[in-house]
Amino acid sequence: MAATKSATDSQVMSGADILVKCLADHGVEVLFAYPGGASMPLHQALTRYADKMRTILPRHEQGGVFAAQGYARATGKPGVAMATSGPGATNMVTAIADAKLDSVPVICITGQVPSHVIGTDAFQETPIVEVCRGITKHHYMILDIADIPRIVKEAFHVATTGRPGPVLIDIPKDVQQSQVVPHWDAPMQLPGYQIRDRHAQPEQIKQVAAAIKRAKRPIIYAGGGLNASEGSAALRELVDKTGIPVTMTVMGLGVFPNEHPLSLDMLGMHGSVYANYAVRDCDLLLGLGVRFDDRVTGKLEAFAKHAKIVHIDIDPSELNKNKEAHIPIVSDVKYALEALNKIVEPPEDISDWVEQCQAWKEKHPLRYDESFDGILQQHAIAELSKLTQDRDTYITVGVGQHQMWSAQFYKFKKPRTWHSSSGLGTMGFGLPAAMGVQAAFPDALVIDIDGDGSFQMNIQELATIHCEQLPVKILLLNNQHLGMVVQWEDRFMDGNRAHTYLGPIHHQEASGKGRSAFAQERYPDFVTIAKGYGIAARSVSKKSELREALEEMINHKGPFLLDVEVPYQEHVLPMIPTGRTADDIITE
Amino acid sequence: MRHVLSALVQNVPGVLAHISGMLASRGYNIDSLAVGETEEPNLSRMTFVVVGDDKILEQVRKQLEKIVTVVRVIDVSSKDHVERDLMLMKVKAETGEKRSEIRELADIFRGRIVDVGADELMVEISGRENKIVAFIDRMRPYGITELVRTGRIAMVRSAESNE
Numbered sequence: 001m002a003a004t005k006s007a008t009d010s011q012v013m014s015g016a017d018i019l020v021k022c023l024a025d026h027g028v029e030v031l032f033a034y035p036g037g038a039s040m041p042l043h044q045a046l047t048r049y050a051d052k053m054r055t056i057l058p059r060h061e062q063g064g065v066f067a068a069q070g071y072a073r074a075t076g077k078p079g080v081a082m083a084t085s086g087p088g089a090t091n092m093v094t095a096i097a098d099a100k101l102d103s104v105p106v107i108c109i110t111g112q113v114p115s116h117v118i119g120t121d122a123f124q125e126t127p128i129v130e131v132c133r134g135i136t137k138h139h140y141m142i143l144d145i146a147d148i149p150r151i152v153k154e155a156f157h158v159a160t161t162g163r164p165g166p167v168l169i170d171i172p173k174d175v176q177q178s179q180v181v182p183h184w185d186a187p188m189q190l191p192g193y194q195i196r197d198r199h200a201q202p203e204q205i206k207q208v209a210a211a212i213k214r215a216k217r218p219i220i221y222a223g224g225g226l227n228a229s230e231g232s233a234a235l236r237e238l239v240d241k242t243g244i245p246v247t248m249t250v251m252g253l254g255v256f257p258n259e260h261p262l263s264l265d266m267l268g269m270h271g272s273v274y275a276n277y278a279v280r281d282c283d284l285l286l287g288l289g290v291r292f293d294d295r296v297t298g299k300l301e302a303f304a305k306h307a308k309i310v311h312i313d314i315d316p317s318e319l320n321k322n323k324e325a326h327i328p329i330v331s332d333v334k335y336a337l338e339a340l341n342k343i344v345e346p347p348e349d350i351s352d353w354v355e356q357c358q359a360w361k362e363k364h365p366l367r368y369d370e371s372f373d374g375i376l377q378q379h380a381i382a383e384l385s386k387l388t389q390d391r392d393t394y395i396t397v398g399v400g401q402h403q404m405w406s407a408q409f410y411k412f413k414k415p416r417t418w419h420s421s422s423g424l425g426t427m428g429f430g431l432p433a434a435m436g437v438q439a440a441f442p443d444a445l446v447i448d449i450d451g452d453g454s455f456q457m458n459i460q461e462l463a464t465i466h467c468e469q470l471p472v473k474i475l476l477l478n479n480q481h482l483g484m485v486v487q488w489e490d491r492f493m494d495g496n497r498a499h500t501y502l503g504p505i506h507h508q509e510a511s512g513k514g515r516s517a518f519a520q521e522r523y524p525d526f527v528t529i530a531k532g533y534g535i536a537a538r539s540v541s542k543k544s545e546l547r548e549a550l551e552e553m554i555n556h557k558g559p560f561l562l563d564v565e566v567p568y569q570e571h572v573l574p575m576i577p578t579g580r581t582a583d584d585i586i587t588e
Numbered sequence: 589m590r591h592v593l594s595a596l597v598q599n600v601p602g603v604l605a606h607i608s609g610m611l612a613s614r615g616y617n618i619d620s621l622a623v624g625e626t627e628e629p630n631l632s633r634m635t636f637v638v639v640g641d642d643k644i645l646e647q648v649r650k651q652l653e654k655i656v657t658v659v660r661v662i663d664v665s666s667k668d669h670v671e672r673d674l675m676l677m678k679v680k681a682e683t684g685e686k687r688s689e690i691r692e693l694a695d696i697f698r699g700r701i702v703d704v705g706a707d708e709l710m711v712e713i714s715g716r717e718n719k720i721v722a723f724i725d726r727m728r729p730y731g732i733t734e735l736v737r738t739g740r741i742a743m744v745r746s747a748e749s750n751e
Contacts (some may be wrong), residue, residue, distance in 0.1 A: 158656060
């Protein structure tokens, strides 16, 4: 404070203005903010910076954070969301936890009750920093107005460096309202945050190159770290140089094109048979920006059982956490791959192995019943994929069957074009995330492929896409059920329906006694709902009309909802049941 | 296996809650946790006794290091070190005979009588874990009415600490 007293009065600013100016100075061009009592000064300040930053009003704070995530996931830049204290802040919690698990850089700013009433159970008071400790990468409560520039600087630094993640800034209303002459250049105080040396050592790179040279059955297991480090091109180069097949996690989809001959597509619980067989039989597993998640590995002891494991990740705590690596390397994965590409030589002869992988791919392709009389979810996605390949397209999804089918049947070419709540598996992610992607890329084709369960968890954001002129398209695969849970009921619980039908409870489907592959009645009427929000919509149920309906959606100028009637007895396959191995894979 | 970890942390609000919350939510078994200021007022020292195999220890250490306010973590027990625990204890001592016995035992353990009540004594004792436990065992027959311990603190000896 003393240092600032010599400045002139004209430089005095409110805490709210300082914080908002800091956001602008950090290059924030759009944020998603829902106002309330404790954040009103911030919103007033936002109006004064409207020429620098677009403020989008979501219709729920969770939608706001998911939109910020969509922005961050698509651009690689930090997304920003803002809410008021109490319920505004707690509404953000799920989406913050989601960002933590998927390593998404978001800055969440919450208003807090005035500092003199903190701890008195004041109106709309929650200890949001306490609530969020375990689900943020870092968190702050600003109690001294002089700390604002430093804390915002630290928040952006922490959120975007190393393994990215969410940072929470809680700022009491009186701090927003008080006045000070800001000290913009305050240095960061992060003695415990040293990420400078997260670079593979030359010795380690040599070890990896040697392992590749000796390998007979190598495979690359590529994850979200390749997105975070922008390592997609380096991965392509490694594959060009070595000819090693690639499989991707849900977070990794897009880092390597599905249509590449060496792509084995996704691995894991609902991954391809060929990817899972390849991991089962490989003698060298190159884990790049991955975390050996249980949905990928199934039974840990059996995963890549015969392989030498190389694990490269920027987060040291991921190494040896689930699966012990023979060559564990703490490194930015792009850095490591670029270093590797300089010295790597192809393995001596892996042609038999590559042929084996191709043979598996031909024998067990991702498939569905193309003769089905009606629209299958997989078919709708595959058609959409074909129709949008030549456009600048981004796909977001909710969580459940439609998510896995999208991962299987949409063919991705570029990183950051596929966005899924992967680690936390949050239903309702698709629409608000699409909104954030569209805000980042106004001219792109942004499509939320959603299920009727997931869609209704953040359906209020239809208002945002209409009012903010975000031309998001929604491909609603409407089976009237919570399809993934239904699938598990059918597979493991004798088909006993336990609250997985989304229509009225007296319907036969509610007790699992439906007589058709389709629900007999459709509830709610999504086309009418969309129209109520001012959004163009239509439904389609005939296979012969699907293509034309998809084209109408894609070519529509504004937002559009296409409600597709699909059956509820279709299962996502292949499937490896929890805790099992590739040998237990279910294919029909 | 029992390990003593020492973490240097930023002295900011909530750091203890953050660390204890992380340990609890990841299911690590912590035997003892002691916190206090250091020679630098903006840093605190936390000493943990962690029970688990090498894999668990590695994870605890990495998860601690991942917390932004944690500056450095040292596995003290992997080096030549000094370990101490401070205990205060009230023991029943109604008769003169018992009082002198307790006093004698406290002397042997290098403890001190720090308060004398009508029918009980308060003993202060510090030292390594096994010594403290041995003293507690000796005192049990007299009747321990209250016991409080600081938890383990530890420091690496000078010869090896110049890393």
